[in-house]
Amino acid sequence: MKNFVPEEIVVERGSEGSLIYRNLRLALPQVPLRLVEDISTANGNGDFGAAKKTLLLARHKGEFLKKCPGSEGQVCCNYYVVNFASNCSMDCSYCYLQEYLAQNPALKVFSNVDDLMAEADNLLTKHPRFFFRIGTGEITDSLALDPYIGFAREVVPFFAQQPNVLLELKTKSDCVDGLLGLDPRERVVVSWSMNPQRVIDTDEHGTASLEERLRAARRCQEAGYRLGFHFDPMIEYPGWEDDYRRLVEEIFATVDWRRISWLSLGVLRQTPGLKRTMRERFPRTELLTGEQVPCPDGKLRYFQPLRVEMYRKMFRWIRRQAPTVKIYLCMESKEVWEQVFGYAPSCEKELGNQLTNFGF
Numbered sequence: 274m275k276n277f278v279p280e281e282i283v284v285e286r287g288s289e290g291s292l293i294y295r296n297l298r299l300a301l302p303q304v305p306l307r308l309v310e311d312i313s314t315a316n317g318n319g320d321f322g323a324a325k326k327t328l329l330l331a332r333h334k335g336e337f338l339k340k341c342p343g344s345e346g347q348v349c350c351n352y353y354v355v356n357f358a359s360n361c362s363m364d365c366s367y368c369y370l371q372e373y374l375a376q377n378p379a380l381k382v383f384s385n386v387d388d389l390m391a392e393a394d395n396l397l398t399k400h401p402r403f404f405f406r407i408g409t410g411e412i413t414d415s416l417a418l419d420p421y422i423g424f425a426r427e428v429v430p431f432f433a434q435q436p437n438v439l440l441e442l443k444t445k446s447d448c449v450d451g452l453l454g455l456d457p458r459e460r461v462v463v464s465w466s467m468n469p470q471r472v473i474d475t476d477e478h479g480t481a482s483l484e485e486r487l488r489a490a491r492r493c494q495e496a497g498y499r500l501g502f503h504f505d506p507m508i509e510y511p512g513w514e515d516d517y518r519r520l521v522e523e524i525f526a527t528v529d530w531r532r533i534s535w536l537s538l539g540v541l542r543q544t545p546g547l548k549r550t551m552r553e554r555f556p557r558t559e560l561l562t563g564e565q566v567p568c569p570d571g572k573l574r575y576f577q578p579l580r581v582e583m584y585r586k587m588f589r590w591i592r593r594q595a596p597t598v599k600i601y602l603c604m605e606s607k608e609v610w611e612q613v614f615g616y617a618p619s620c621e622k623e624l625g626n627q628l629t630n631f632g633f
């Protein structure tokens with residue numbers, strides 16, 4: 274994977290004493306750095322692609338943790354997200370951040386990691402009987418910037434000590450060096466979004482190749498981490514069956530499925546606004562050509578019978594290799610769940626419990 278290097282680092286005054294600042298300076302001494310009083314003056318001119326070239330560092334002033342908003346009318350998996358950064362150094366054509374962060378596209382890392390851990394500590398201590406799943410990859414990639422900011426090295430030891438949480442680090446990179454040598458104590462899941470190499474080549478720009486992702490997953494498994502894989506977004510195209518079946522086989526030939534905490538399936542989904550942005554930024558992508566229908570949450574997805582067929586086939590291929598691995602659908606309706614698995618979780622807590630229950 275070609276490592277992203279920012280053209281400039283802009284630091285808001287007050288963040289110079291942070292560990293993240295020190296890590297950035299050590300890892301990128303050659304990149305020009307500018308100190309500013311107010312980071313909002315350096316938020317870019319609204320150009321989404323250009324904003325990815327400058328890395329901003331500032332304190333986060335609001336709350337770090339929130340419940341994953343899910344999607345209206347879809348089964349939710351009761352997940353919490355912690356936002357340690359905003360936007361992503363990679364550039365997938367279908368990335369929903371192009372719409373979600375359109376007004377604030379700056380590539381930003383937050384320097385007050387101690388506040389993040391204090392907030393998490395507070396939540397976990399307040400609800401000792403509840404088992405949490407917390408992820409860091411909602412509005413950024415969990416690991417792509419890690420070689421520079423060393424975030425994982427700061428938070429993995431903290432989460433590893435907690436009795437009632439699983440931290441998920443979700444990525445399309447192979448930046449796992451910072452994780453090796455730490456002891457995750459069964460509390461950290463490193464997960465990859467997976468697609469056949471053909472989709473990576475055409476639509477996942479700047480990300481690690483399939484081979485690099487698999488190698489990184491193997492290294493994490495050997496270092497004691499649990500793993501996750503997200504087949505999301507699945508793309509339908511002529512020959513998709515062969516590519517996805519082979520993808521499933523390659524994963525299980527590389528890692529031990531008994532160390533996989535969960536797999537998820539989800540098809541391509543777009544809003545009309547995201548489609549417009551994709552048309553402007555990636556006019557040659559083929560993801561704009563397939564037929565999609567509007568769903569109750571306002572997103573466009575493949576026609577339901579096609580989605581069900583795709584999920585059923587994946588389910589079958591996975592089950593052949595991993596008889597009891599946990600599989601869930603991301604942002605799908607109860608109706609689709611029932612057609613694929615023969616049941617749907619009665620509530621979000623039930624699904625959350627199923628995903629965290631692996632024999633503590």
Ligand code: SF4
Binds near residue numbers: 360361363370414445
């Ligand atoms: S890796 Fe994820 S966050 Fe980054 S551009 Fe791709 S879809 Fe967006």
